[in-house]
Amino acid sequence: MAQTVFEPWNDPDAKPIIQFKNVTKRFGDFTAIDDLTIDIYEREFFALLGPSGCGKTTMMRMLAGFETPTDGTILLQGKDIAPISPNKRAVNMMFQSYALFPHLSVWENIAFGLKRDKMAKDQIAARVDEMLRLTRLEKFARRKPHQISGGQRQRVALARSLAKAPKLLLLDEPLGALDKKLRQDTQFELMDIQEKTGTTFVIVTHDQEEAMTVASRVAVMDHGKIIQVATPAEIYETPNSTYVADFIGDVNLIEGRAEQDGDKVRVAWAEGQPAIVGTTTRQFDKGQTCHFAIRPEKVAITATKPENIANAVKGKIHDIAYLGNISTYHVALPNGHMIKAQAANNRRLSRRSFTWEDDVWLSWTDTAGVLLER
Amino acid sequence: MRKLTWFNVTSLTLGFAFLYLPMVILVIYSFNASKLVTVWAGFSTKWYAELFQNQAFLDAAWVTLRVAVVSSTFATILGTMAAYVMVRAGRFYGRTLFSGMIYAPLVMPEVITGLSLLLLFIGIGLDRGILTIVLAHTTFSMCYVSVVVSSRLVSFDQSLEEAALDLGCSPWQAFRLVTLPIIAPAVISGWLLAFTLSLDDLVIASFTSGPSATTLPMKIWSSVRLGVNPQINALSTIMIAIVTVGVITASLISKRASVRALEDEQAAART
Amino acid sequence: MRRFTLIAIPYFWLLALFLVPFLIVLKISLSDTALAIPPYMPSLDLSEGWAGFMAFLTELDFENFVWLTEDDLYWKAYLSSLQIAFFSTVLTLIVGYPIAYAMARAPEEWRPTLLMLVILPFWTSFLIRVYSWMGILSQEGYLNQALMSLGLISEPLIILNTNIAVYIGIVYTYLPFMILPIYAALEKLDGSLLEAAEDLGCSRASAFWLVTIPLSKQGIIAGCFLVFIPTIGEFVIPSLLGGSQTLMIGKVLSEEFFSNRDWPVASAVAIILLLILVIPIILFQRNEQKQREAEK
Numbered sequence: 001m002a003q004t005v006f007e008p009w010n011d012p013d014a015k016p017i018i019q020f021k022n023v024t025k026r027f028g029d030f031t032a033i034d035d036l037t038i039d040i041y042e043r044e045f046f047a048l049l050g051p052s053g054c055g056k057t058t059m060m061r062m063l064a065g066f067e068t069p070t071d072g073t074i075l076l077q078g079k080d081i082a083p084i085s086p087n088k089r090a091v092n093m094m095f096q097s098y099a100l101f102p103h104l105s106v107w108e109n110i111a112f113g114l115k116r117d118k119m120a121k122d123q124i125a126a127r128v129d130e131m132l133r134l135t136r137l138e139k140f141a142r143r144k145p146h147q148i149s150g151g152q153r154q155r156v157a158l159a160r161s162l163a164k165a166p167k168l169l170l171l172d173e174p175l176g177a178l179d180k181k182l183r184q185d186t187q188f189e190l191m192d193i194q195e196k197t198g199t200t201f202v203i204v205t206h207d208q209e210e211a212m213t214v215a216s217r218v219a220v221m222d223h224g225k226i227i228q229v230a231t232p233a234e235i236y237e238t239p240n241s242t243y244v245a246d247f248i249g250d251v252n253l254i255e256g257r258a259e260q261d262g263d264k265v266r267v268a269w270a271e272g273q274p275a276i277v278g279t280t281t282r283q284f285d286k287g288q289t290c291h292f293a294i295r296p297e298k299v300a301i302t303a304t305k306p307e308n309i310a311n312a313v314k315g316k317i318h319d320i321a322y323l324g325n326i327s328t329y330h331v332a333l334p335n336g337h338m339i340k341a342q343a344a345n346n347r348r349l350s351r352r353s354f355t356w357e358d359d360v361w362l363s364w365t366d367t368a369g370v371l372l373e374r
Numbered sequence: 375m376r377k378l379t380w381f382n383v384t385s386l387t388l389g390f391a392f393l394y395l396p397m398v399i400l401v402i403y404s405f406n407a408s409k410l411v412t413v414w415a416g417f418s419t420k421w422y423a424e425l426f427q428n429q430a431f432l433d434a435a436w437v438t439l440r441v442a443v444v445s446s447t448f449a450t451i452l453g454t455m456a457a458y459v460m461v462r463a464g465r466f467y468g469r470t471l472f473s474g475m476i477y478a479p480l481v482m483p484e485v486i487t488g489l490s491l492l493l494l495f496i497g498i499g500l501d502r503g504i505l506t507i508v509l510a511h512t513t514f515s516m517c518y519v520s521v522v523v524s525s526r527l528v529s530f531d532q533s534l535e536e537a538a539l540d541l542g543c544s545p546w547q548a549f550r551l552v553t554l555p556i557i558a559p560a561v562i563s564g565w566l567l568a569f570t571l572s573l574d575d576l577v578i579a580s581f582t583s584g585p586s587a588t589t590l591p592m593k594i595w596s597s598v599r600l601g602v603n604p605q606i607n608a609l610s611t612i613m614i615a616i617v618t619v620g621v622i623t624a625s626l627i628s629k630r631a632s633v634r635a636l637e638d639e640q641a642a643a644r645t
Numbered sequence: 646m647r648r649f650t651l652i653a654i655p656y657f658w659l660l661a662l663f664l665v666p667f668l669i670v671l672k673i674s675l676s677d678t679a680l681a682i683p684p685y686m687p688s689l690d691l692s693e694g695w696a697g698f699m700a701f702l703t704e705l706d707f708e709n710f711v712w713l714t715e716d717d718l719y720w721k722a723y724l725s726s727l728q729i730a731f732f733s734t735v736l737t738l739i740v741g742y743p744i745a746y747a748m749a750r751a752p753e754e755w756r757p758t759l760l761m762l763v764i765l766p767f768w769t770s771f772l773i774r775v776y777s778w779m780g781i782l783s784q785e786g787y788l789n790q791a792l793m794s795l796g797l798i799s800e801p802l803i804i805l806n807t808n809i810a811v812y813i814g815i816v817y818t819y820l821p822f823m824i825l826p827i828y829a830a831l832e833k834l835d836g837s838l839l840e841a842a843e844d845l846g847c848s849r850a851s852a853f854w855l856v857t858i859p860l861s862k863q864g865i866i867a868g869c870f871l872v873f874i875p876t877i878g879e880f881v882i883p884s885l886l887g888g889s890q891t892l893m894i895g896k897v898l899s900e901e902f903f904s905n906r907d908w909p910v911a912s913a914v915a916i917i918l919l920l921i922l923v924i925p926i927i928l929f930q931r932n933e934q935k936q937r938e939a940e941k
Contacts, residue, residue, distance in 0.1 A: 066536055086539040099537035103555045112551075113541030147638045164541065382747035386759070389744035393766060393820065396777035399787055403780065412785050456655035463652055472652075475659040481926050483878025485895045486915045489902060490666035493912075497669055513662040516655070545647060574770050577880055577899075591772050598772075598885065602780045610773040617768045625761050 006216065007231075008041035015078070017042045017168060017200050018063065023072035025058055025224075032058040034224035035072070045194050045201045047211035049247075050221035056204045058224075060170050063202065064093045076168070087116075092166040096173040098157035100145040106156050107132075107141040113164045131159040134193060151182050158190075162197060171203040175210060187213045208248050212236070220244045236295075242372050245293040250328075252299070252339050254292040258284035258371070265371050267292050270335050277310040280371040294369030299341035301329055302361050303353065310366035315339065317358045329354065331362055397614055404607035411602045421608040428605065434593040438573060441504060441589060445511035446568035452512065453519025453568070454561055458549075460520065461527040479517045487514055488581030495582065502584030510582040511575065515568035522567060526560035674912035675705035709913035718897070719914065723921065725892040729808065729883075730876040733815035737872045738865065740816055741823035745864075746857075748824070749831035760828070763821050775814050775885050782810050782886070806888030814882040819875070823868040830864025831857070863936045870929035878918060894918055 008014035016039035025033040032055045040046045048056040061067045062074060065086030073080050081089060092113070100109055110131050114124045132138045135155040140148050145156065154174065161169055174190070175183045191214050194201050205211050211218045212232040219229045220243075228240045239245035242253055254276065256269030265284055266275040269292070276292050284290055305312055315331040318338065322345075329341045341362055347353075354360060404422075408415030425431060456476055463469075479487060491510045495502055534556070538548035554561070576591040583589065597603050713719040748759045766774060781787045782805040789801040804810050834857065842852040858865075880895035887893070894914065902911040 064536075064540055066539075086536070087542045087544055091540075093537070093540045095533040095537055097531055097533050099531065099533040101534060101537075101552055101556075112538070116542030116547070144638070146635065160537075160541070379750075381743075382750050385743035386747045386751070389740070389747070389820075390762060392740070392817070393762070396781055396817070397766075397769070397774070399781065400773070400777045411780060412783070412787060412790065452655050452658055455651055456659075459652050459655060463648060466652055468656070471664075472656055472659070475663050479663060481874055481922065481929075483875070483880075483895060483918060483922070485878055485880050485898050486670070486919060489898070489911065489915055490670045491662065493669045493673060493908070494662070494666035509662060513658070516658070520655075570768055574772070576772055580899075591770070594772055594776070598776050598779065602776075602783065606776065607780075610770070610776065613770055613773060618765065621761065621765050621768055625757070629757070 006043070008044070009039070009217065014041055016040060017044075017077055018202075019075040019078075020059075021073045021075065023059075023062070023069045023074060025055075025062065025067060026070045031224050033062075033069070036224070036226060038219065038226060038229065040200065040202065042200055043198055045191065045203070045214055045216045047215035047218045048202065048204045048221060049208060049211040049218050050206065051247075052206060054221040055224040056221050057172060059221075060093070060172055060202065060204050063091055063168065064170055065089050065091070090167045091170060092161040092164055092168075093170040094157050094161040094172065094174050096176055098145075098153050098177075100153060100156055100160070102145055105142055105144055106137060106148065109145070109156055110160045110163050112160065117164065127163055131163050134162070134196070135159040150177055151186065154178060154186065155189075158193065162193070162199065165197075166199065168200045168202065171201060173205055174203065175207075176205075183210070184213075190214055212248070220247060222247075238370055239293065239372070241374055242291050242293060245370070245372065250296050250340060250342075252294050252296065254294075254337075254339075256290060256292060258288045258290040259286055260284045264366065265290070267371070270333075270337060273313060273333070273335065274311070276369075277366045278369050278371045279367045282371065282373070284371070284373075288373075291372040291374070292369050293372055294364060296328055296340040296342040297326075298364055298368040299339065300363050301331070301341045301343055301354065302363065303358075305361045306363045309363045312361055312363040313339070314359065314361055317354055317356055317360060320354070320356065329360070331360060397610075400607055401611045401614065404604065404611040406604065406607075409604065411604050411607065421604040422612075425605045425608045430588075431590070431593060431605070431609065434588050434590045437504060437587050438590040441507050441511060441579075441587075442569050442572035445508045445572050446515060446565050448508070448512040449515035449519050449568040450561060450565040453516035453564055454523050454557075456516060456520040457522075457524035457527055460524050461530075462532075476517050476520050479514045480521065482514075484575075484577035485581075488578040491578070492581040501586075502582060503586040504583075506582045506584070507579050507587060507589065510578050511568075511572040514578065515571050518567050518571060519561075519564035522564040523557060523560050526557050530557065670912045670915055672705070673909055674709055674916050675707065676909050677706075677708065709909045710917070712910060713913055713917060718892075719917075722892040722894045722897045723917065726877050726879075726894040727921070729811060729815070729891075729893060730873050730879075733812050733819070733876055734869050734873045736812060737816045737819055737823045738869060741820055741868065742827055742865070744820075745824045745827035745831055748828050749834070756832075763824050763828075766818075767821055771818060772881060774818050775882055778810065778814055778817065778886060779805060782813070805886065806891075808887065808891055810886035811883050811891055811893075814886040815872075815876055815879065818882065819872045822871040826867040826871065827861055827864040830861040834860050863932060863939070866932045867929070867936070870925055870932070874922060874925050874929065877922060 018040040020036050020038045023033055023036045024031065034055075036055075036059070048059060050056050058067060062069055063081075065081070065084065068082060073082065075081070076089075076091070081091075101112065104112065107128055110128045111124050114127055119127070128141075129138075132141055135158060137152065137155055137159065140152060140156075145153055148156070154177070158171075158174070171190075175186050178186060187210060190201075194214075203211070203214065212235075215232060217229060218232055218235050220227045220235065222243060228235060228244045230238075235244060235248055239248065245251045246253065254267070254269050256267035256276065259266045259268070259275075260280075260283065263279050263281065265278050265280050267278065267290060268275045278292055300306065305314070313333055315333045317329055318332040319330040321328040321330075324345070326342050326344050329343065331339050331341060333339065339362055403411055403414075405417050405419060406414055407418035407420065456472075460473060460476065488510070491506070491513070492502075495506050495509075500506060530553070534552055535548050538552040539545065543551060574591065575589075576595055579589045580592055580595070583592065594606055594609065598606055744763075748756065748763070751759060779786075783789075784801045784803060784805070786805070788804070789798075792798045793801065804813075838856055838860070839852050842856045843849070847855060878895045879893060880899060883891045883893040883896050887896075898911055898914045898918070901907050901914060
């Protein structure tokens with residue numbers, strides 16, 4: 001199957017639709033965005049992920065035109081957008097609160113932006129109907145925003161911001177107001193719509209699961225800086241720092257001293273414990289402090305010591321968190337260190353092999369974790 | 375469900391009797407045939423007939439109405455602008471002075487407001503009449519309007535305006551098409567408040583008007599200083615009736631609107 | 646540019662029609678009375694430039710304020726205004742609190758109607774509401790007629806044109822200002838707090854003193870200021886219901902201005918009145934601020 005993979009960021013000829021060039025934004029003494037440079041490509045579903053106050057919303061508001069950078073430039077298709085006021089930008093935004101106009105019907109809300117463009121009446125009607133079909137809202141066209149449910153409001157907000165066929169759609173925590181079940185359904189719907197319309201989406205979220213699900217690339221932000229930009233899989237499997245490793249999913253972090261031998265690194269981390277063996281492409285100095293990060297599901301838990309494996313440590317089960325499909329075991333090592341291991345519950349509860357205070361062996365291969373400098 | 379104790383029933387009964395009895399008596403005695411206002415001598419509507427033939431009262435009523443409509447309209451425009459500046463304009467030079475000037479007239483005794491405006495009008499040589507009353511009323515009512523409108527603007531979701539800009543509105547279009555329709559109820563109640571304040575005002579009008587313009591409260595004032603007067607009773611009854619009908623209608627409309635909003639919400643919850 | 650226009654229009658309106666007139670009052674209060682048109686000295690003559698302005702400044706003095714302290718009419722009027730304002734505020738509180746309390750305890754479906762009944766007089770002419778008491782309180786008025794026909798009194802009581810009538814008038818017209826903030830505070834009061842107090846051993850009365858009153862304190866303070874502040878400068882009520890011995894500063898001010906045509910003294914009276922009002926206004930603002938912060 002000769003399907004081309006969508007990864008314009010690896011194509012040196014691809015022209016980015018959005019370029020942040022050394023952008024800084026200060027509010028008084030507070031630096032919201034700190035010398036940030038990034039490219040976003042056409043048809044991407046780009047997620048800005050980070051805790052609140054990390055600057056992700058400021059980035060989005062600068063794209064929409066509600067804030068201007070203190071320093072640096074933002075280019076849209078190669079043109080500086082600083083002099084263009086929000087109402088003239090080919091960028092639309094879906095607001096966190098949806099910002100649906102309460103005095104207008106669903107139909108009028110969607111038509112609002114089109115009317116501003118002085119489009120012909122029949123063209124407006126056709127476009128609004130198309131949007132209503134796309135978001136499955138045909139039945140609710142005449143209703144006012146307060147007469148429909150939260151999920152429907154979210155779709156109206158999406159339809160309204162897509163109606164003008166923007167080059168770039170900004171979504172500010174688009175699913176934040178929905179309950180968990182609805183949120184998951186809506187995530188797939190969003191991806192579907194993004195694919196159908198071919199619009200570039202930039203989404204701001206603090207929900208890492210949401211970012212991982214919908215995005216083609218995720219930018220993890222902290223204190224006005226981008227820590228890592230990569231595909232969801234890369235972010236999860238090969239985080240570039242303990243911050244990213246810790247922010248995305250669950251992780252065991254072990255600090256130790258490195259001793260490198262080719263692509264293998266031995267990490268001495270505790271008295272009386274064998275050194276951890278990992279693989280890396282980086283260079284560590286001898287004795288350099290490093291962090292070994294491993295996901296709980298990559299740690300195997302067995303009753304007897306497994307043979308032929310790079311790392312194995314003995315411990316006692318301290319706690320079990322039963323989550324239905326999986327269980328997380330908190331295993332205390334003799335030196336008091338706690339390591340989490342996850343196992344799928346493919347047996348019934350009564351036949352489960354481990355319980356509290358059991359002595360167990362934890363093991364992982366030399367490629368299961370990553371070695372991080374900081 | 376709480377039960378009303380006898381104490382609560384008594385205080386409500388006595389309280390509302392106190393509030394309404396004087397007005398009820400006024401209304402009843404406006405239909406008294408006798409010229410001696412405190413002695414009942416049979417039912418009559420002759421004071422109403424006399425009132426409607428009293429050209430001075432009719433002229434004063436016409437002046438008052440014109441002043442009230444014009445000044446409350448200007449006060450609403452200026453007050454809404456002022457509210458917008460207070461809530462949205464952010465920092466600007468002299469902001470503290472500006473908010474001081476918005477709030478001060480609310481607590482300023484009417485005699486001082488009246489006196490200061492009169493001295494201004496004399497100082498700049500402006501002839502006192504309808505124009506000066508309109509200027510005075512606009513100035514103090516705009517402050518009331520701005521308080522009413524800004525309390526609505528504070529709770530206004532600013533992202534609605536941003537959404538309008540985002541969808542291609544100019545700032546003025548965003549205000550006209552989004553902000554104004556949503557804050558309209560507050561703007562209308564601001565207008566009604568300004569209108570009532572202007573209709574009602576005696577002190578400021580007395581200071582700022584000249585011989586060419588007498589408002590209804592000034593006319594009432596000069597006749598009641600001489601004592602109770604059956605024509606004034608009739609006039610009061612008409613004014614009370616208009617206000618009562620107006621307030622009850624307004625509250626019925628808003629009640630129906632809130633019932634509808636509740637039904638809508640329930641309908642939304644079902645879908 | 647657009648932002649500038651938006652700020653400038655209301656700003657300059659208020660500057661021209663609020664601040665400038667106020668400064669004129671201040672200036673005239675420092676001038677001397679003169680038999681001229683306008684009846685005060687000096688007038689500012691800018692044709693002589695800076696020197697003329699300085700000459701103008703040197704002619705201003707505090708003579709009128711000294712005069713206010715010398716003639717006991719004025720300070721008596723201030724004192725009596727404060728006294729009347731204070732006692733009528735207390736009376737309004739005594740009358741208004743039970744009504745607000747009963748409204749807040751009334752069945753929920755009654756409350757909008759009760760509230761409307763309290764607000765309704767707001768929209769009715771202030772002058773007419775004061776006037777309605779003239780017929781009731783006069784010597785041959787309805788109150789005396791009723792009391793005499795009941796045989797409670799043999800001689801008509803003299804109420805109109807006394808301070809008693811002024812108190813009645815103030816309580817009557819300002820009652821809604823007292824009821825509304827107290828009602829707003831009491832309505833928010835969670836009924837389970839009283840149940841908790843009783844559960845912990847309070848009697849009904851002590852629960853009222855220890856829970857209801859403290860929790861409605863902000864409303865009481867707000868209501869008192871809303872009555873006290875406008876009452877000090879009140880003009881209509883003392884003129885219509887009060888007598889010749891009723892001294893209130895609002896009345897004195899307009900007599901000084903219209904009857905005596907003494908503009909400088911009237912202006913000085915106004916300035917002092919404002920200075921007196923500054924304290925309660927600041928206290929009121931602080932109370933409101935506290936309330937807003939508590940609600941956050």
